[in-house]
Amino acid sequence: MFLYTVLISAFLFIVLPFLLLPVVVRKGGELAGWYIRHKTQARRELLLSRAAAEHKQYASEEKNSVNQEDEEWERVESSAGKPVRTQSERDGDWEGIIGFFHPFCNAGGGGERVLWAAIRATQKRWPNSLCIVYTGDHDVDKDAILRRVKDRFNIHLHPPTVNFLYLTTRHYVLSSTWPHFTLLGQSLGSLIVAYDAFSLLVPDILVDTMGYAFTLALSKFLFPDVPTGAYVHYPTISTDMLGSLDEDGKEGGKGVNAGTGKGVKGTAKKAYWRLFARLYSWVGGRVDVVMTNSSWTQNHIKQLWGPSRASNPRASDITVVFPPVAVEELAEEIEVNEASEKNRESSLLYIAQFRPEKNHPLILNAFTQLINSKDWPDDERPKLILIGSVRDNEDAKRVYKLRLLARELNIKDDVEFICDASWPQILDWLRKASIGVNGMWNEHFGIGVVEYQAAGLISVVNASGGPKEDIVIDLDDGPTGFHASTASEYAAAFAKALELGHEETMAMRLRARKSAHRFTEEAFATKWVGQVEKLVQLRRKPR
Structure with missing residues (x-):
């Protein structure tokens, strides 16, 4: 009898609370959630x-106007293989x-x-x-x-x-x-x-x-x-x-x-x-x-x-x-042909937020090796353009340190920083630049790299992550860009991209643009x- 009493007591005061604890915690969370929902x-x-x-x-103001967004949506829904819904059917959905x-x-x-x-x-x-x-x-x-x-x-x-x-x-x-x-x-x-x-x-x-x-x-x-x-x-x-x-x-x-x-x-x-x-x-x-x-x-x-x-x-x-990625807009705004090639400069463009993982110092060091690799004629001397948004004071300090690094490397006159650029500014540089750069190790995807491709730039990207596996891949039996990991590899890839013959350059630009159409809005x-x-x-x- 005593043994049964001990077992029942142990179950009631030790085992049962332990078994009920998850239920109590879950119900407590739901009760707190109900209170928050009621309060808001x-x-x-x-x-x-x-x-x-x-x-x-x-709706009343635009009633008699052509609704371009509806037309865009119908293209999206049709491409998904679903029947296009009428406006009234869509309005009554969720x-x-x-x-x-x-x-x-x-x-x-x-x-x-x-x-x-x-x-x-x-x-x-x-x-x-x-x-x-x-x-x-x-x-x-x-x-x-x-x-x-x-x-x-x-x-x-x-x-x-x-x-x-x-x-x-x-x-x-x-x-x-x-x-x-x-x-x-x-x-x-x-x-x-x-x-x-x-x-x-x-x-x-x-x-x-x-x-x-x-x-x-x-x-x-x-x-x-x-x-x-x-x-x-x-x-x-x-x-x-x-x-x-x-x-x-x-x-x-x-x-x-x-x-x-x-x-x-x-x-x-x-x-x-x-x-x-x-x-x-x-x-x-x-x-x-x-x-x-x-x-x-x-x-x-x-x-x-x-x-x-x-x-x-x-x-x-x-x-x-x-x-x-604004592939369609870039294709419409930026031509890739013999005429547009005459307006390209020997510029390297890096579009990336000024964050540590974007590894701007790596690109600055690689660009220094490129500049020091030979005596450049004035009309062929490369220029590095760094475009990125500045979120806070930490980003602003980072830009300041990068400027100091460019000065220490003796390339400050060959590097331009553009903070919080507008879309028209970005388009202008995508038209003029020849090479698009990505320096981040294991970049998750690389929207900027797709923008390079859509604009016809030759990409030099880190040999890792999305830029390597999804974006800068071979297409039509030819490359759409180059991969690199170290500063010396980047410098070599920059030089190779700049030294391509005219026909090879145009072929790679066109392959890159074709590749970019896999990533449309x-x-x-x-x-x-x-x-x-x-x-x-x-x-x-x-x-």
């Missing part, structure tokens, strides 16, 4: 009613709120082009839905953001059905906030920022377009009925990153952490990264729909998230959705809509 309901109704009123006003988690939406980089193209495709497919962008860009209002989207990317959004909610906690995802344990710190910081976003509004569908996968796990914990999607530009951690810790880092190395895995500190860092990779893998299993921007990213995300996603019944296959919109359709269906489906 008034803002939700206000935003929906305001969007409906503005949408109606826009009218929920899609939240886009993108705290740096006004940065002006390739990731932002994806965001705005995704919103435009969403607006065309679900014209009565409301797109909400969670951003920390307090210094600009909606009109200023949309104006920059138009000027920088030539993307025209429908203002009534896109809105912005401003975060007050964005600093928690800055690397400067976490000088130690940066990966974990930024990931945990993203949970704070996500809670900030949910406290402003709980969407019907949440999509992370910036790589903060932990925010989607928090969303699942609080709001299990909200489908989640991720557009992954770059895995937060990868097996390549772990391997780079043992690289020597010479002549460009293998990323910003090359060679830091040595000694006691390096061993501890490797252990910490491996533990973080396991946590990152678990988080990825909570995401319903995953899109990657390249086959390189897809392979790594499958390795990291695949095992964890196998236990998620709502999870779909991880799909490559190449980023949208229309192709992106078709695939994007197909994946978001899955999220909409999950939202409609009862739990």
Whole structure:
């Protein structure tokens, strides 16, 4: 009798609480989510009613005009093999709120082009839905953001059905906030920022377009009925990153952490990264729909998230959705023929945000080797053009240091920095330059490289990641550019590209332009809509 009493007591006070703990935690999360949703309901109704009123006003003003966007959408939908819907059928489709988690939406980089193209495709497919962008860009209002989207990317959004909610906690995802344990710190910081976003509004569908996968796990914990999607530009951690810790880092190395895995500190860092990779893998299993921007990213995300996603019944296959590039516009704006070749200069163009991983110093050093390789005639002396957006003071300091480096290398007169260039400025340089450069190791995709190709430039890119695997490939039995890893390899590739004969140069430019047509905005919109359709269906489906 005593034994039975002990066993029953142990079950009631030890085993049962342990078994019930996951249920209690899950229900506690749902209760907290219900409270947040209830608290933000008034803002939700206000935003929906305001969007409906503005949408109606826009519709009446444009009632008698030709709707070019509808024509564009019909081409997208037809290319997907689906019947083209009438406007009334589309209007009556889905009218929920899609939240886009993108705290740096006004940065002006390739990731932002994806965001705005995704919103435009969403607006065309679900014209009565409301797109909400969670951003920390307090210094600009909606009109200023949309104006920059138009000027920088030539993307025209429908203002009534896109809105912005401003975060007050964005600093928690800055690397400067976490000088130690940066990966974990930024990931945990993203949970704070996500809670900030949910406290402003709980969407019907949440999509992370910036790589903060932990925010989607928090969303699942609080709001299990909200489908989640991720557009992954770059895995937060990868097996390549772990391997780079043992690289020597010479002549460009293998990323910003090359060679830091040595000694006691390096061993501890490797252990910490491996533990973080396991946590990152678990988080990825909570995401319903995953899109990657390249086959390189897809392979790594499958390795990291695949095992964890196998236990998620709502999870779909991880799909490559190449980023949208203004290929058609570039082909229309920039000619590639005998006449246009006369206007090309011996210029090397590098379009990239001024961030550490873009490895501008590598390109400056390689360009120095090119300049010093021979005595150049004045009319043939190469020039290096660095174009990129400057997001904050850290980027501005980085540009200053790059200018100092150019001076130290004695090439300051041969290098030009253009910060926050407008689209017309970029077009002008794409017309004039001969070579397009990419210096980042394991660049996730490389929108700038596709822009080079569409403009007919000969690309010299890092022999890794998307530029090597997806973009600068052989086409029609010929190369579309060159690959390099070290400063000396880049310098040699620059020289080879500049020394090509006229016929060979023209043939490579035309092959590059043909290759670029695999990455059009229309192709992106078709695939994007197909994946978001899955999220909409999950939202409609009862739990």
